Amino acid sequence: MDDLPPLSLRVPAPEVRPGDKPDFSHVTIPRAGTVRRPEIDENPEDMRDMAFTIIRVLNRQAEAVGPWAIDLSDDALRDGLRHMMILRAFDARMLTAQRQQKTSFYMQHLGEEAVSCAFRKALNPGDMNFPTYRQAGLLIAGDYPLRTMMNQIYSNAEDPMRGRQMPVMYSDKPQGFFSISGNLATQYIQAVGWAMASAIMNDRKIAAAWIGDGSTAESDFHAALVFASTYKAPVILNIVNNQWAISTFQGIARGGSGTFAARGLGFGIPSLRVDGNDYLAVLSVARWAAERARRNLGPTMIEYVTYRQGAHSTSDDPSAYRPAEESSAWPLGDPILRLKNHMILKGPWSEERHAQAEAEIMAEVIAAQKEAEAIGTLHSGHRPSVREMFEDVYETMPPHLMRQRQEAGY
Amino acid sequence: MARMTMIEALRDALDVAMGRDNRVIVFGEDAGYFGGVFRVTSGLQKKYGPTRCFDTPINESGIVGAGIGMAAYGLRPVVEIQFADYVYPAYDQIVSEAARLRYRSNGEFTCPMVIRMPTGGGIFGGQTHSQSPEALFTHVTGLKVVVPSNPQDAKGLLLSAIEDPDPVIFMEPKRLYNGPFDGHHERPVASWKNHPFGEVEPGHYTVPLGKAAIRREGSAVTVLTYGTMVHVAEAAAEETGVDAEVIDLRTLLPLDLEAVTASVRKTGRCVIVHEATLTSGFGAELAALVQQECFYHLEAPVRRVAGWDTPYPHVHEWSYFPGPARVGAALTSIMEA
Numbered sequence: 001m002d003d004l005p006p007l008s009l010r011v012p013a014p015e016v017r018p019g020d021k022p023d024f025s026h027v028t029i030p031r032a033g034t035v036r037r038p039e040i041d042e043n044p045e046d047m048r049d050m051a052f053t054i055i056r057v058l059n060r061q062a063e064a065v066g067p068w069a070i071d072l073s074d075d076a077l078r079d080g081l082r083h084m085m086i087l088r089a090f091d092a093r094m095l096t097a098q099r100q101q102k103t104s105f106y107m108q109h110l111g112e113e114a115v116s117c118a119f120r121k122a123l124n125p126g127d128m129n130f131p132t133y134r135q136a137g138l139l140i141a142g143d144y145p146l147r148t149m150m151n152q153i154y155s156n157a158e159d160p161m162r163g164r165q166m167p168v169m170y171s172d173k174p175q176g177f178f179s180i181s182g183n184l185a186t187q188y189i190q191a192v193g194w195a196m197a198s199a200i201m202n203d204r205k206i207a208a209a210w211i212g213d214g215s216t217a218e219s220d221f222h223a224a225l226v227f228a229s230t231y232k233a234p235v236i237l238n239i240v241n242n243q244w245a246i247s248t249f250q251g252i253a254r255g256g257s258g259t260f261a262a263r264g265l266g267f268g269i270p271s272l273r274v275d276g277n278d279y280l281a282v283l284s285v286a287r288w289a290a291e292r293a294r295r296n297l298g299p300t301m302i303e304y305v306t307y308r309q310g311a312h313s314t315s316d317d318p319s320a321y322r323p324a325e326e327s328s329a330w331p332l333g334d335p336i337l338r339l340k341n342h343m344i345l346k347g348p349w350s351e352e353r354h355a356q357a358e359a360e361i362m363a364e365v366i367a368a369q370k371e372a373e374a375i376g377t378l379h380s381g382h383r384p385s386v387r388e389m390f391e392d393v394y395e396t397m398p399p400h401l402m403r404q405r406q407e408a409g410y
Numbered sequence: 411m412a413r414m415t416m417i418e419a420l421r422d423a424l425d426v427a428m429g430r431d432n433r434v435i436v437f438g439e440d441a442g443y444f445g446g447v448f449r450v451t452s453g454l455q456k457k458y459g460p461t462r463c464f465d466t467p468i469n470e471s472g473i474v475g476a477g478i479g480m481a482a483y484g485l486r487p488v489v490e491i492q493f494a495d496y497v498y499p500a501y502d503q504i505v506s507e508a509a510r511l512r513y514r515s516n517g518e519f520t521c522p523m524v525i526r527m528p529t530g531g532g533i534f535g536g537q538t539h540s541q542s543p544e545a546l547f548t549h550v551t552g553l554k555v556v557v558p559s560n561p562q563d564a565k566g567l568l569l570s571a572i573e574d575p576d577p578v579i580f581m582e583p584k585r586l587y588n589g590p591f592d593g594h595h596e597r598p599v600a601s602w603k604n605h606p607f608g609e610v611e612p613g614h615y616t617v618p619l620g621k622a623a624i625r626r627e628g629s630a631v632t633v634l635t636y637g638t639m640v641h642v643a644e645a646a647a648e649e650t651g652v653d654a655e656v657i658d659l660r661t662l663l664p665l666d667l668e669a670v671t672a673s674v675r676k677t678g679r680c681v682i683v684h685e686a687t688l689t690s691g692f693g694a695e696l697a698a699l700v701q702q703e704c705f706y707h708l709e710a711p712v713r714r715v716a717g718w719d720t721p722y723p724h725v726h727e728w729s730y731f732p733g734p735a736r737v738g739a740a741l742t743s744i745m746e747a
Binding site for chain 2: 128130394
């Protein structure tokens with residue numbers, strides 16, 4: 001044994017760092033339309049291959065091809081594109097609002113718009129999402145009022161969260177949008193519990209869990225998988241792999257696992273990888289998983305392969321840890337551009353209409369912003385009352401909180 | 411009236427709650443088919459079926475996290491953590507999620523869940539079967555914390571907890587499961603059979619949360635305590651002859667401050683007794699409140715008798731557990747102060 005070399009620790013590192021040339025040659029991308037589409041009730045054991053490939057529908061020519069291609073109506077296509085464009089415009093305005101100190105914080109979705117916007121369209125009223133802080137497309141694709149989202153971001157007098165939560169921590173039950181928590185991965189197991197409840201009550205509703213690549217390392221990810229697997233809960237376990245967890249590249253969370261989707265295989269959960277920048281592929285796979293859940297066939301794991309084009313948050317500067325040109329080198333392109341090109345090819349869209357839509361959408365977002373700012377922003381205008389700070393800790397305010405509220409002068 | 415142990419009383423509470431409301435779901439490690447390692451859920455799966463009472467994977471965060479999701483859906487989960495000593499993996503779910511859900515969603519989502527956990531020492535449980543982590547929960551806004559001391563209360567408090575709209579940490583002193591225990595480990599084990607609180611009303615009744623009970627009226631000194639130490643304090647009062655008023659807090663959060671202050675203002679002295687370790691234990695909160703609310707009535711400094719600031723030992727069980735001798739010494743000395 002003496003002849004063995006001393007042990008050494010492997011610490012994974014990204015291929016490139018600031019100043020290097022972006023390199024995605026290690027990302028294997030199958031041609032659109034080449035990945036098979038299993039039957040809804042196919043034995044999970046027989047579809048392990050799905051966890052190591054990428055389901056894609058839109059090809060380089062912007063055609064929808066292969067077994068996962070779906071034929072959306074022109075209206076549905078326009079809707080999808082519109083939602084993604086609203087989300088992008090919303091992000092841009094809120095990013096600026098944060099820089100103008102109208103709010104304390106913001107997190108954008110740049111490059112990931114297709115994931116939440118398309119997924120929302122696979123759900124029925126009554127289904128429940130357990131989102132992270134980067135799925136606002138679930139609200140926007142549900143035609144949730146932008147002004148209400150902004151009221152939350154500004155913590156003004158009409159903030160549905162009464163100024164208690166940091167910006168972007170939305171909650172809306174009728175929208176099927178569970179209250180966002182700052183604690184990562186906690187909602188993943190809660191989604192499984194919600195789905196178990198639906199099954200216990202012989203309901204028809206399903207749940208969708210959301211997590212990022214980095215947070216899959218949290219213990220609650222594991223808890224969710226074992227519970228979903230044991231009870232065959234009607235839940236879709238979504239992983240948004242945008243390659244980055246703040247400054248940490250996805251290899252740190254993924255470790256030796258080939259893909260994040262492969263994590264599901266050990267739990268007997270059918271696990272698929274999909275091109276997260278392909279609106280049609282996301283919607284198609286989401287529908288497949290939703291149908292599985294509704295037919296009581298159990299959970300499905302979906303890894304969305306995408307790229308976090310923007311900074312992690314308004315408190316982050318990605319140039320400190322990755323090349324500035326990396327997002328433009330990302331081989332799966334831009335979700336809005338890809339759907340736009342498909343629609344132009346298919347007929348219902350044109351460059352002119354796109355430019356016009358961009359202007360209209362920006363005007364719509366700015367109008368909502370003006371309305372929200374007329375109510376108030378973080379440092380000016382109308383805020384929720386301090387009195388409300390003491391409410392909703394419990395359903396009924398206990399005596400010690402009443403005393404503290406009085407002490408505070410309310 | 412029926413004679414019940416605390417285990418039977420708790421099981422009866424679950425049975426009554428499940429019978430009245432099909433949203434009440436019971437689960438935890440070994441809680442289903444087997445009926446729990448302490449038998450509290452025995453027979454429930456057979457009676458209500460495996461979707462109302464079931465076994466879970468060994469994952470405390472999963473148990474509580476799934477419970478939160480069910481509660482958000484609209485069910486009333488009653489989950490079991492096998493020992494309070496094993497609740498820590500679920501701490502994030504309890505503190506960051508269950509306790510905050512109503513507040514952070516402005517009441518849109520709520521968490522009407524009960525987290526049951528056997529707690530306390532006196533059973534040679536060593537480090538990980540004896541802890542009393544209540545102070546880790548009383549420090550969390552949004553939780554309620556309940557510790558019963560007898561079968562009658564156990565059933566009524568558990569039913570209140572299940573019907574409460576907010577998350578409740580329900581800590582069951584396992585030393586009291588089969589009989590009252592006054593700390594006299596050298597004597598034969600007592601049973602609930604001959605104890606007045608072993609009489610349990612059948613069917614549905616509740617004991618309100620947030621209300622303390624006077625277990626022994628007295629005029630010389632107030633003893634603030636809960637769980638197993640209620641019985642220890644009663645024994646210490648009898649043995650020392652000190653006319654102590656023993657208050658069983660029953661609910662630690664929210665606290666029945668009125669009962670506390672009324673008693674201390676009457677007696678002018680206060681001894682706080684708990685099994686949990688001393689430093690930053692719940693006794694510190696009680697002492698601060700008594701000092702603040704009863705300062706001009708106090709005739710002696712507030713005393714605390716608690717577990718030592720060490721992990722719970724195995725062989726030194728009876729040097730660690732605050733038994734009647736230590737509590738009695740505190741009662742005697744505070745009368746001389």
